[in-house]
Amino acid sequence: MADIRPRAIFLMGPTAAGKTDMAIALHERLGCELISVDSAMVYRGMDIGSAKPSADELARAPHRLIDIRDPSEPYSAADFRADAMAEMRRISATGKVPLLVGGTMLYYKRLVEGVANLPAADANVRAELEALWREQGLGALHRELAEVDPVSAARIHPNDPQRLMRALEVYRLTKRPMSALWAEQAPENFPWRVVSIALAPADRAVLHARIAKRFHMMLDQGLIDEVVALRKRSELHRDLPALKSVGYRQVWEYLDGDYDRDQMVERGIIASRQLAKRQLTWLRSWTGLEWIDTQRSDAWDKLLKLVRESGP
Structure with a gap:
């Protein structure tokens, strides 16, 4: 068809x-x-x-x-x-x-x-994550993410601060892995x-x-x-x-x-x-x-x- x-x-x-x-x-x-x-x-x-x-x-x-x-x-x-x-x-x-x-x-x-139906950015959480990045480096962000959301940690490059912080921000706000929230999304029917x-x-x-x-x-x-x-x-x-x-x-x-x-x-x-x-x-x-x-x-x-x- x-x-x-x-x-x-x-x-x-x-x-x-x-x-x-x-x-x-x-x-x-x-x-x-x-x-x-x-x-x-x-x-x-x-x-x-x-x-x-x-x-x-x-x-x-x-x-x-x-x-x-x-x-x-x-x-x-x-x-x-x-x-x-x-x-x-x-x-x-x-x-x-x-x-x-x-x-x-x-x-x-x-x-x-x-x-996905993810929470909006939170300035306080983002400030905490940026402080962690400055004090301990990107490796600390990636290690934390690997503990709470190993699926996202495997997908996100260890040197990608924006995506690392976003995944951690989602977890800290929802107490659920971002990968799990994505998995629950219904497939899109893109209209083009x-x-x-x-x-x-x-x-x-x-x-x-x-x-x-x-x-x-x-x-x-x-x-x-x-x-x-x-x-x-x-x-x-x-x-x-x-x-x-x-x-x-x-x-x-x-x-x-x-x-x-x-x-x-x-x-x-x-x-x-x-x-x-x-x-x-x-x-x-x-x-x-x-x-x-x-x-x-x-x-x-x-x-x-x-x-x-x-x-x-």
Whole structure:
């Protein structure tokens, strides 16, 4: 039986893979409507370090869910799901195809699979966990999580502070493992037929070179001045989720005097490579994914063919 759900395109891939350029080209060629899937681009005033499309690019191809939050405000995967589905419904109602582009893989996962009925963030519990992190390191967080929620501890990387703290926060608030709460969720019936495409150079060395080049370009474009401007706001601090984004975190720490400029550049590039590695790990587990090697001269033709042949 034919799948009559409206179509949606997911254009995924690691950082610096060229997703934005391809998405804009698809908008101009086929009329797809773009929705950003990026946990840094949602924040106003965080333009250079997030590789946000330029004003000219946004004029050519508007992206929804860009500049919708202040950096002082939290924005969760659940928030993204609600916002993205609202935008997707509006686009599909006009007969057009929503094209979601970006590299925040957790957002894609939550969008398709749904979100558990988890408690809201609690400032007091989060402060306790951040104090534990500062005093004893991330290892202490991971050890505690392994004791109360071994399933989540096995799934979450020991160097992922946000997810470690969230899992512990849920346990401290509910006295139940987050993995158990997720297991109780009914499967979602996602109301779109998704075509999932990943852009990435087949040669990892090429991606690493692109990451380094882009980080240096961000510095040339004024990334340090951008972070200086954020630091002038008294309500912003380095422990906010927005400012832990790759690039922003390293520049903020450099401005705090944690290390010199050369070390900041090295750390920023290494953090970007680690992000790309995590993104590729997510992508390799994504069902039904079509891979496009961006090193090939026919990458655009293959992308265009995939989208066109995916149906009305």
